[in-house]
Amino acid sequence: MSKQRKRKPAKTWERIDGRKHDELRPIHIESGVLPNADGSAYIEMGRNKIIAGVYGPREMHPKRLSKPNMGVLRCRYHMAPFSVDPRRSPAPSRRDTEISMVMRDCLEPALFLERYPRSVIDVFVEIIQADGGTRCASINAAAVALADAGIPMKDLVSACAAGKYEGRLILDLGDYEDKKGESDMPVAYMPKFEQVTLLQMEGIMTREETEECVRLAVDGCKKIYEIQKEALKKKYAAVREEAGQVAAEAEFEPEPEPEPEEAEEPTTEDEPTEDEEQ
Amino acid sequence: MSKQRKRKPAKTWERIDGRKHDELRPIHIESGVLPNADGSAYIEMGRNKIIAGVYGPREMHPKRLSKPNMGVLRCRYHMAPFSVDPRRSPAPSRRDTEISMVMRDCLEPALFLERYPRSVIDVFVEIIQADGGTRCASINAAAVALADAGIPMKDLVSACAAGKYEGRLILDLGDYEDKKGESDMPVAYMPKFEQVTLLQMEGIMTREETEECVRLAVDGCKKIYEIQKEALKKKYAAVREEAGQVAAEAEFEPEPEPEPEEAEEPTTEDEPTEDEEQ
Amino acid sequence: MSKQRKRKPAKTWERIDGRKHDELRPIHIESGVLPNADGSAYIEMGRNKIIAGVYGPREMHPKRLSKPNMGVLRCRYHMAPFSVDPRRSPAPSRRDTEISMVMRDCLEPALFLERYPRSVIDVFVEIIQADGGTRCASINAAAVALADAGIPMKDLVSACAAGKYEGRLILDLGDYEDKKGESDMPVAYMPKFEQVTLLQMEGIMTREETEECVRLAVDGCKKIYEIQKEALKKKYAAVREEAGQVAAEAEFEPEPEPEPEEAEEPTTEDEPTEDEEQ
């Protein structure tokens, strides 16, 4: 194995699953998969299999956790015991707690929580099978589930990791690349506002690599954005008919504060061209 | 041991403790054993030693668990750490949770819960020493404790297990028979209504054996019913004097819905005669 | 080791750290160490390093724990995981629970809780480093923190252990003496009222030794009382200016009930002179 790995980069470096450095794993997203939930989505991203369910806006229990002037977004990332090897306990781990927090922080900018005082929107994510990048896949499913619930959104949120593996920056790490690589950086992005709403990173990279890695991940997010919209198409059509073209469009207009113009430049030059050639 | 067991059935099969197949273990029931409880009973059934205490009807805490139109019956089956060998943790197990649930379901049909809106009746059972059949013994004690608390009842509830051991259907399994036998079936019964209110079973039996086993257990329940009434006699007398003969009788009249006539037939032919002869 | 120990008492018995039998370990107390707390104190007593923080009187949550006619004093004794060797879990142990209870009972007599209906005063103690006698050191810090919070007190509470080690009664046991000695007796005392408000003991002592041990500990408490007052001096001065000399003095007047005269005698003859000479 180590021999193979050493030889590979020499001439025709390729990823363990044959992908190009900036190529996503196969993605499949389906919305409206749960009859009981207000909104839901199922995602397969690589070998990840994840279901997101959205309930709300609804009354919050216990009431003391609600806010008088705005709604609360609650997220819960949870892994099925059989989603990983070896089996894990169904009790939430500290990792689950943290991912639930960053998921909430990354989805909240897309919502109009000020419209739901004293209420809660619950986003529950169940990992049925885990590959690398469960949190990004979860965010992708959660964003689609929120839209599926008919909850007005400023934009969808799209998520994808980038990282470094065998000295190269790569997009959308699989499980093996995640564990054996030099670094991993999950990113979530709202394309309309050019805003990164999730950013974590772990590993060793130069500052330049780090910045390039962000751009690579953002590019991945943009591709996923299209897949998410595709999954929602039918739903959108229905919503438009119901609520009228104008209202639906209005909800996806950028808010005054974020200024997409400023952020334009780095996003346009974010192709890691030197890596791509190898 | 296995030799002995093989030989025994040959001629004079008898149970490990010398009982006949349809013979109960010695039972002793005493009511009013706890000064603080509203009602209580102590039972020895075989080597089981169990105390049941009843509190209520009383206000329910937390209030959100109460029901606006009827009372709630809460049951808790709990084993002392020293009631079994090896010692067990005092924390409730999943088994305890399930037994608490089926106990509640089996006692509730005997009560007039609609009379106690927003209230709770608590039935707490403490296993001081466990032999086979703790849940049935617990139900027997709990029913007497409910009556001892002066809570009007449609009927007492009597419980007894039957099962299969060395190919034979037997009544009221002891610990060894329970563990080594082919099947175990705890049953609770309200004789006045000919209603089975607890029925669980585990093992391997033909459908015919299963049906016969129910009848055998029901017969055991009827015998226990008499012992329970005996234990309550003094108490009943007192209650009658207090509340007047008419009222007390009225409370034990069958409710309109259950139709005892229909159920009469199977109950009269329920002697497992072929087994008895061996 | 055991050889050494046997030889030592022979001629010039002295304690493991060279102290005299009735000598305290070095004590340092500082008040007002926590910017956020309403009152606080840091104590070093031997190698103990302990911080006490006081919050309140403040509204109590959950409300059902509050009392309509008086305030509630809540104490929490807690050890940092690294305060002992080996590391301990941060979850509270049964020992922590008990010490929290006796701390509350020993501080409460010094307060005017009837002045704070429906409120709570929280005393939180964090053991940063544990030597023998953490509970006494904690009480000393807590009392100073209460005074530092400006909460009117009938008297300070001073605490010190005494015990028996190698057949001799000694004051203020260090860790080694605590673990290897024959007995340990933590005592808290309110000098103005000559009241023992904490008294625990564990070991083997004759009744006479036990009584003598109480007196020895009380004497230690009196010495600590002076150190506590010293630590509070500046604060007291400030409080007097604010509230007026009269009010401040009034609060430290003994309550009618306790009768200091009666208790005077034993306290004056409580020097264990025969031990001191060895």
Next chain:
Amino acid sequence: MSNGIVSRLKRKKIEEVVKTGKRMDGRDLLQYRDLQIKTRFLEKPEGSAEVKLGKSHVVVGVKSGIGTPFEDSPDEGVMMVNAEYTPIAHPTWEPGPPPDEAVELARVVDRGLRAAKVLSMEDLGLVSGEKVQMVYVDLYIINFDGNLIDACSAGALAALNTAELPEFKVTKGAVSSTDKTKKLKLRAHPIAVTLVKIGSEFIVDATADEEEVMDGRITITLDENNNVNAIQKSGPVGFTVDEIKKCINIASEKAVEIRAKVMASV
């Protein structure tokens, strides 16, 4: 489960329809909803099954591991059945430790498998008293619309049927993994059938609405020889001995039907 008037109206409506021999969704009293079982659809567990019974949706994963045997059976493997009520499955289900109903569900499914001696526990021993193979059966509820016991029981049997456990070799008390796997052999194929009583009628495969207004419930688990392996009665109501007999008869017929679908899926 009831919240006053709404529930009483629902109850009245359902009861009236059931009296006519039909159900709210048009089914006959003793008719199951569409049952779909998919197996081997997960890669991490040793065995897996997805069951859709009407709108009830459960995933069952079978995983193995190495653990410690019980004191009284030092040479036998250990099977653990666990049920998880995920909060995506129903608006009233909340994250947190399993509610009592989930505990009962797991125990009833467990009891059916155990009583029928589905697994040869003695084949799963490794080092006597020290190490045995564990078989975890996790029942994961994705969407709730009633009759979880039957759906999970079928799912557990399907998942176990497809499970391939890693093989270990034991050398001087040390357990090491081989790279081989071995199909888990099942000795029986028990199926749970749950009947629900509404008024004086019995129905099978109740929906969430029907369960909400039911008087009581009885689950009968039978193996392929038509032997009864487990019974669980619940709900605050009694059954006559005749009713029990009737339920066993119905269950016995229905079990054959469901077992055929399970076996076709594996």
Next chain:
Amino acid sequence: MSNGIVSRLKRKKIEEVVKTGKRMDGRDLLQYRDLQIKTRFLEKPEGSAEVKLGKSHVVVGVKSGIGTPFEDSPDEGVMMVNAEYTPIAHPTWEPGPPPDEAVELARVVDRGLRAAKVLSMEDLGLVSGEKVQMVYVDLYIINFDGNLIDACSAGALAALNTAELPEFKVTKGAVSSTDKTKKLKLRAHPIAVTLVKIGSEFIVDATADEEEVMDGRITITLDENNNVNAIQKSGPVGFTVDEIKKCINIASEKAVEIRAKVMASV
């Protein structure tokens, strides 16, 4: 524990009676209620005792097991004392983890036994640093009417006195059970006596009502040589040094009385 006016009236009444040298139930200040101790009445635990002190009713079970020693005493057995406030014992006691009072009860009884060196812990070692015998003392409260410490302390001593522990043999670090048992030898017989202060009076063996209105409490545990083994003061009140001395004297007399009843029961 107080709820306002009712409690203050009760307090007033009890205090007035106590001032006259009598109790609500007619007892003298320093008089115990009827104390009944029954031993060997359970078959599962290695030792057992049932104690009725007036209407307070506790069951004590002593069970042994095999466990791991503490790091700093690798060759000594481990004794664990645990108290359970069962919900049958009092209307305000609820199921769940032990309340703080139960923790204190267990620790005070434990401390008395441990300080008096009742058990030879070193006799309970098996494999150094690996396996030792555990002795669990479970205090099970069946009905609560005050003075649990004295009742449980007497019950624990009685139960330990009757305990017969299984004997083990150790061969090359492996522990196997023999079929023999061995009487647990006790090296001391400590008895806890609890005094309660109401106003300026001290009483022994307080009822639940008396404890509800008490100012403070002091427990003194003494062994048969009249040595003090443990003291525990509680309640939001202080004692003078003289009062402590007085309490020790009373406890010393009462301990003899109770110990005689314990020893007569075993």
Next chain:
Amino acid sequence: MSNGIVSRLKRKKIEEVVKTGKRMDGRDLLQYRDLQIKTRFLEKPEGSAEVKLGKSHVVVGVKSGIGTPFEDSPDEGVMMVNAEYTPIAHPTWEPGPPPDEAVELARVVDRGLRAAKVLSMEDLGLVSGEKVQMVYVDLYIINFDGNLIDACSAGALAALNTAELPEFKVTKGAVSSTDKTKKLKLRAHPIAVTLVKIGSEFIVDATADEEEVMDGRITITLDENNNVNAIQKSGPVGFTVDEIKKCINIASEKAVEIRAKVMASV
């Protein structure tokens, strides 16, 4: 964390000041408060540090122990980072299990150390698959006034730098302690720098008040080679790619400053 009007006024005030390039306490936007680090001030832990950053006050203890390795790294020691929000530190902090924020704090500090490969985990193995040395890093918050991540990260590095772990010797699979200790060697010195966004401005070393009204937060951890080891964005706001770049630049400068103080303290 906000409670309506008060919070909105506070927010307005802080935002206005920040727009002028200053802070409520007079600092510049990119200026840290006074940072004091004291090491080796505790005797029980193997390493210790006390950090005061303005009024934020944390104690870090590093303790070692013996534990079991993870299944997938049988020869590597285990580092555990744990954060404790003590109730003395803030009026709203309550005793009990760590809140989500404490979990995140511990994980972010942990990730920085782990990603930078600060410890040679393989040097901490003892018996393959059985026993390894554990390194516990406990972050103990004594007083809270914002920016705990930077304070704890600096404290953890300082405490690890001063740690001396006991040496063990392994003979035939048995671990015994020698009386020697060995300085823990660190392979990197990562420092976390946290920037907070208020309106359109970024500040470093936010106080509790500033954190209460902030829009978002980003922590960047860098080692002495100016490599990035970890990033953690939080708060319900997004950052542009340019803003991220800017934050990395600022963090890179500030890390040098803080690292110098940490290294001077050890």
